[in-house]
Amino acid sequence: xxxxxxxxxxEDNMELISFILNKSGYETxxxxxxxxxxxxxxxxxxxxxxxxxxxxxxxxxxxxxxxxTSEIDGSIPIxxxxxxxxxxxxxxxxxxGCSGYIEKPIRAAMVVEExxxxxxxxx
Amino acid sequence: xxxxxxxxxxxKYLFAxxxxxxxxxxxxFILSENIKTQKTGAAVVNISGRQRMLSQRIxxxxxxxxxxxxxxxxxxxxLALSDTIKIMEESHNGLIKGRADLNLPGNPSQQVLDIFYSxxxxxxxxxxxxxxxxxAIAGDPYEELSPDNPHLHYLSERSHDLLxxxxxxxxxxxxxxxxxxxxxxxxxxxxxxxxxFVLLMLALFIFRPMxxxxxxxxxxxxxxxxxxxxxxxLKSMFIASMSHELRTPLNSILGFTGIILEGxxxxxxxxxxxxxxxxxxxxxxxxxxxxxxxxxxxxxxxxMEIIIEDFSLIKLLNEVIDSMQTQxxxxxxxxxxxxxxxxxxxxxxxxxxxxxxxxxxxxxxYTESGSINVAAGERSGMVEIAVSDTxxxxxxxxxxxxFDAFERLESHLRIKSGxxxxxxxxxxxxTTEILGGxxxxxxxxxxxxxxxxxxxxxxKQTELNEEKEESGSE
Numbered sequence: 001x002x003x004x005x006x007x008x009x010x011e012d013n014m015e016l017i018s019f020i021l022n023k024s025g026y027e028t029x030x031x032x033x034x035x036x037x038x039x040x041x042x043x044x045x046x047x048x049x050x051x052x053x054x055x056x057x058x059x060x061x062x063x064x065x066x067x068x069t070s071e072i073d074g075s076i077p078i079x080x081x082x083x084x085x086x087x088x089x090x091x092x093x094x095x096x097g098c099s100g101y102i103e104k105p106i107r108a109a110m111v112v113e114e115x116x117x118x119x120x121x122x123x
Numbered sequence: 124x125x126x127x128x129x130x131x132x133x134x135k136y137l138f139a140x141x142x143x144x145x146x147x148x149x150x151x152f153i154l155s156e157n158i159k160t161q162k163t164g165a166a167v168v169n170i171s172g173r174q175r176m177l178s179q180r181i182x183x184x185x186x187x188x189x190x191x192x193x194x195x196x197x198x199x200x201x202l203a204l205s206d207t208i209k210i211m212e213e214s215h216n217g218l219i220k221g222r223a224d225l226n227l228p229g230n231p232s233q234q235v236l237d238i239f240y241s242x243x244x245x246x247x248x249x250x251x252x253x254x255x256x257x258x259a260i261a262g263d264p265y266e267e268l269s270p271d272n273p274h275l276h277y278l279s280e281r282s283h284d285l286l287x288x289x290x291x292x293x294x295x296x297x298x299x300x301x302x303x304x305x306x307x308x309x310x311x312x313x314x315x316x317x318x319x320f321v322l323l324m325l326a327l328f329i330f331r332p333m334x335x336x337x338x339x340x341x342x343x344x345x346x347x348x349x350x351x352x353x354x355x356x357l358k359s360m361f362i363a364s365m366s367h368e369l370r371t372p373l374n375s376i377l378g379f380t381g382i383i384l385e386g387x388x389x390x391x392x393x394x395x396x397x398x399x400x401x402x403x404x405x406x407x408x409x410x411x412x413x414x415x416x417x418x419x420x421x422x423x424x425x426x427m428e429i430i431i432e433d434f435s436l437i438k439l440l441n442e443v444i445d446s447m448q449t450q451x452x453x454x455x456x457x458x459x460x461x462x463x464x465x466x467x468x469x470x471x472x473x474x475x476x477x478x479x480x481x482x483x484x485x486x487x488x489y490t491e492s493g494s495i496n497v498a499a500g501e502r503s504g505m506v507e508i509a510v511s512d513t514x515x516x517x518x519x520x521x522x523x524x525x526f527d528a529f530e531r532l533e534s535h536l537r538i539k540s541g542x543x544x545x546x547x548x549x550x551x552x553x554t555t556e557i558l559g560g561x562x563x564x565x566x567x568x569x570x571x572x573x574x575x576x577x578x579x580x581x582x583k584q585t586e587l588n589e590e591k592e593e594s595g596s597e
Contacts, residue, residue: 012375016382023387054367083370091430104370105377105410108385 002119003027005046007037007063008081009056013106017050017081020108024115034058038066041076048077048119050102053089061096068097077118081106132329139325146318150311157307164300166226170214171293175286177211178250181257182282188260189268189275197265204261212254219247232299238292246288253278253285355424362420369413376406408543415545419528422552429471429557431582436466436506440499443479450487457494466501470582474553478562481550482510482574490514490571505560506580511573517566525564526551554578 004026008014018028029046031037034055041049049067053060064078077099082089090101100118102111184207188200214225219239221229231239239247256277263272380403382388384396391399421427440462451458468475486495493513500507517525529544554562560578 010371010375013371013378016375016378020382020387023382083366083374105374105381107378108382108387 001025001027002047003029003044004115005029005031005037005041005044005049007031007034007049007055007060008052009033009054010052013052013081013104016106017111020106020111021050023108024112026115032056034060034063037063038070041067042070046076048079048099048115050079050081051098052081053083053093061092064093064096064098079114079118132333136325136329139321139329142321143318146314146321150314150318153307153311153314157304157311160300160303160307163226163228164296164303167218167228167296168293168300170225170227171218171289171296174211174214174218174250175289175293177207177214178253178282178285178289180207181211181253182278185257185260185275185278186270189270189272194265197268201261204257208254208257208261211250215247215250215254234295235292235299238288238295244288244291246292249281249285249288253281256281358420359424359426362417362424366413366417370410373406373410373413377403377410380406412543412545415543415549419545419549419552422549422556427557430473431470432472433467433469434472436468436499437462439468439472439476440479440497440508443476443483444497446480447483447487450484451495454487454491456487456490456492459494459496461496461498463500466499466506466580468506468580470558470578470580474557475578478550478553478558478576479508479510481546482508482576485546485574486510486512486514486572493571501580504580505577508576508578509573510576511571513571516568516570516572517564518568522564522566526562559583 004021006014006017006021006028008017008030009032014030014032018030021028029040029044031040034057037049037051037055040046051060051063055063058066060080064080067076067078075097078097080090080093080098080101081104082093082101083104093101100114102114181204184200184204188197188204191197191200213222216222217225217227217229219229219231221227238244256274260268260272260274260278263274380399383391384399384403418427440460444458444460448458483495483497490512491514495513496509496511498509498511526547528548551562554560554576558578559582560576562577563575564572565575566572
């Protein structure tokens with residue numbers, strides 16, 4: 001089973017995404033702040049990361065940079081979760097080294113499709 | 124601080140100006156009066172002085188007439204004497220009654236009248252007697268002309284007294300003339316003094332308080348402006364945080380209803396599905412409303428981020444058409460597309476896409492049967508995109524307000540149509556304020572509508588800079 005790290009501060013969104021991922025056959029790790037997320041990512045080396053942009057301590061962009069610069073073996077795919085209306089966020093994240101993005105509001109089919117596109121089929 | 128009434132100030136100011144105008148006119152009249160007085164004064168003194176000389180000349184000419192025996196020379200002296208007498212007499216009358224050609228004013232003062240008519244001087248009778256004696260000589264026949272002539276004696280005896288009497292008159296004239304001029308100069312000084320006083324009052328009671336007033340107002344305005352900038356900043360922050368705060372719970376509602384509708388949480392019955400779909404649609408509607416409102420506020424605050432890209436118009440239009448394809452098929456509408464050879468655009472791609480998508484989705488929304496037509500063309504740097512439909516159309520009454528906020532048509536389709544009521548309003552705002560273009564509509568009830576979008580292929584550099592400056596203050 002592949003493991004996903006979800007970095008998201010909103011409890012409802014966390015519940016929603018982890019539910020969708022669990023249902024789709026992934027294990028989930030949960031971080032509520034950016035720094036917790038970085039720590040969990042480095043400790044557990046998840047197969048991919050779902051990253052919210054607006055976080056209480058450091059924003060998603062910072063988290064992305066920290067993981068990208070501290071990583072030792074290869075790059076963990078990171079999928080940003082952006083709001084449709086927030087123009088600029090998506091482009092900024094992709095430029096900074098994000099592997100993909102999911103638009104909020106989240107739809108289960110869309111999430112699974114994007115994950116499969118990025119990390120491939122096999123579970 | 125004391126509040127200043129500008130009305131009172133204006134009144135005071137006009138009053139002071141009026142006073143200064145009156146004073147200026149007065150000083151002009153005083154000056155011209157002064158010049159006239161000086162002129163007549165000089166004339167009176169000159170002519171009265173000349174009378175002395177004339178009296179002496181009469182005495183001299185009378186002697187010459189009496190002394191010579193040669194008749195021819197006598198005639199000459201007679202004529203000269205008569206001339207002199209005439210001049211002196213006329214001058215005397217002029218001094219008393221006035222004569223314009225000699226600048227003599229007449230109306231002598233009481234002192235002058237006394238000199239003329241009262242003893243001891245009695246200049247008038249003295250002078251007339253003297254002239255009468257002289258006239259007598261001038262009229263005497265040859266035989267009587269001799270140094271012993273009694274008239275000649277009279278002239279010799281009286282000429283000295285007459286001279287003294289006339290001297291008194293000249294002196295009196297001089298005194299009067301000088302005093303008149305002095306009076307006028309004094310009057311001019313008074314007028315000048317009053318004018319200076321008025322100016323001083325103007326400075327103290329109008330200029331100074333007004334300057335203070337203006338300084339105070341400017342200060343207040345600067346403070347108010349600062350406050351406004353602060354408020355504007357707060358408003359932007361508010362919009363930004365609203366964008367997050369309002370969306371987060373909605374995303375959660377949409378997300379959870381979504382997974383239930385997709386059957387991820389187990390089977391649901393038809394009624395539950397229908398009701399959950401209503402929840403989902405309402406939440407979606409609310410989210411669209413929020414997005415529209417935030418976009419409108421951003422445009423109005425000049426804080427809409429503009430991202431200029433180079434892209435193909437055909438690709439953009441195909442992208443729009445593709446995304447509406449399913450809905451068009453579901454409704455059984457025909458779609459006609461006529462596109463030109465490709466046009467390269469240099470403008471905000473996402474905003475243009477939003478506008479065209481909105482027009483097309485409106486066309487689909489308000490058309491139950493028939494066809495949708497998308498056409499594009501290019502004319503002198505402007506791209507024209509027309510979206511027509513055979514739908515319900517817009518009535519003449521509604522047409523002028525079609526681009527206003529929340530201006531949706533009264534129609535049976537309204538309830539079904541969804542939409543925020545902000546779509547066309549936002550489309551027009553984006554077209555005119557972001558893309559620098561124009562949007563227009565032609566429509567008839569029951570005959571469908573044609574929306575025409577005209578935007579520059581290449582957004583102008585100047586417009587871009589302005590926008591950047593505005594958004595740069597964020």
